[in-house]
Amino acid sequence: MKNSIKVQRAIHNLTQQDLAEKIGVSRQTINALEAGKYVPSTVLSLKLAKLFSKTVNEIFELEDGD
Amino acid sequence: MKTTYLFPNRLKMLSGVLFVISFVVLTALFVFDAYDQFKIKTTVFALFDDAVIGDPVYFGFTKNNISDELLMAIVLCSGIVFAFAKEKPEDEMVATIRLHSLAWATIANYGILLFCYIFIYGLTFLTVLMVAMFSQLLIFIVLFRYKMYRFYNSQQYEE
Numbered sequence: 001m002k003n004s005i006k007v008q009r010a011i012h013n014l015t016q017q018d019l020a021e022k023i024g025v026s027r028q029t030i031n032a033l034e035a036g037k038y039v040p041s042t043v044l045s046l047k048l049a050k051l052f053s054k055t056v057n058e059i060f061e062l063e064d065g066d
Numbered sequence: 067m068k069t070t071y072l073f074p075n076r077l078k079m080l081s082g083v084l085f086v087i088s089f090v091v092l093t094a095l096f097v098f099d100a101y102d103q104f105k106i107k108t109t110v111f112a113l114f115d116d117a118v119i120g121d122p123v124y125f126g127f128t129k130n131n132i133s134d135e136l137l138m139a140i141v142l143c144s145g146i147v148f149a150f151a152k153e154k155p156e157d158e159m160v161a162t163i164r165l166h167s168l169a170w171a172t173i174a175n176y177g178i179l180l181f182c183y184i185f186i187y188g189l190t191f192l193t194v195l196m197v198a199m200f201s202q203l204l205i206f207i208v209l210f211r212y213k214m215y216r217f218y219n220s221q222q223y224e225e
Contacts, residue, residue, distance in 0.1 A: 017122055019192070022207070025155070025157040025158070025159065026155030026157055026160070027155075027159050028155075028159070028220050029155075029158075029159040030219060032159060032217075032220065038159055038162070040158070041158050043158075044158060059188050064153075
């Protein structure tokens with residue numbers, strides 16, 4: 001699964017630490033998300049979407065093989 | 067996502083220290099066969115005791131050196147608390163790492179047990195059974211701590 005968290009984070013001018021604190025996870029989790037090493041739960045995806053004022057579909061995208 | 071079955075984070079340090087110390091003592095006493103030097107002989111309640119010498123006991127009292135029982139109780143209790151204590155930043159990724167470690171620890175533990183069951187015979191097998199009391203917990207703790215170490219030190223690439 002691909003995601004545009006890094007881009008959205010840059011648009012909103014947040015560091016990984018800022019974003020982590022806003023949605024209540026650790027900085028390392030944001031790092032793993034951006035690197036595509038971790039697929040978040042529905043709750044976390046919805047929190048991210050809400051924070052960036054986007055829909056979940058605009059942030060996350062299915063890849064071949066998913 | 068709230069996890070309710072984990073122990074509070076403040077118990078992690080204490081139980082970790084207790085686990086390491088008691089585990090080292092347990093191993094040392096076993097390796098040097100020194101349980102008899104720390105005898106705490108007392109009367110204990112036994113559901114069942116098929117006494118090597120004398121009559122077997124059912125739901126009764128029997129005499130036993132409880133130093134190994136005490137030590138094993140400390141190892142298991144502190145081990146369980148340490149293994150399942152909340153991390154400082156407890157989030158869903160930590161929960162995922164914990165689940166992976168637990169699954170791999172179970173698979174590895176039973177792999178090792180099967181190997182020992184097939185290839186180890188005689189009285190040494192009793193040692194295998196003794197180790198099997200806490201091996202899964204031990205493998206899980208080592209694996210989880212290693213993965214959390216990697217997690218905490220994962221590369222930070224900021225803009």
